[in-house]
Amino acid sequence: MKNFKFRIHDNNYKVRILSHEGNMINLEVNGTSYSVKMKEDIVMTKTPTLVRAASKRPSEPLKVNPSSNKTKVLSPLPGSIFSINIKVGDTLKEGDSMLILEAMKMENDITAEKAGVVTAIHVTVGQQVLQNDLLIELE
DSSP, rough: OEEEEEEETTTTEEEEEEEEEEEEEEEOOOOEEEEEEEEEOEEEEEEHHHOOOOSSSSOOOOOOTTTTTTTEEOSSSEEEEEEOOOOOEEOTTTTEEEEEETTTTTTEEEEESSSSSEEEEOOOOTTEEEEOOEEEOOO
């Protein structure tokens, strides 16, 4: 099966694992065969466990300045524009759907955070956008 070379206290050892079944291992050390019983079973995992490090900075919520006349709608995550449900000059109420952003094979409905009139649309259907790219301006 596998061959290993060890050097312990200036002595060289050639170890060859012949078979492994449960907690019994048959091996050969420098030509001499041994049968070794492991103290504990070797646990083999079928799928690896992935551990993601915590983010260094907290996510920033989308903030709308209620006293400002202009509102800029930014992309919350990278993706592509699936559809645009508005046009320049449309009057929107809070919660109205503006566009659909496809990201990670999911359709995300981007809605108006406050009421206003659409003054500019900076994207087109099929366009790729990154997080925080300017999508729409409201007044």
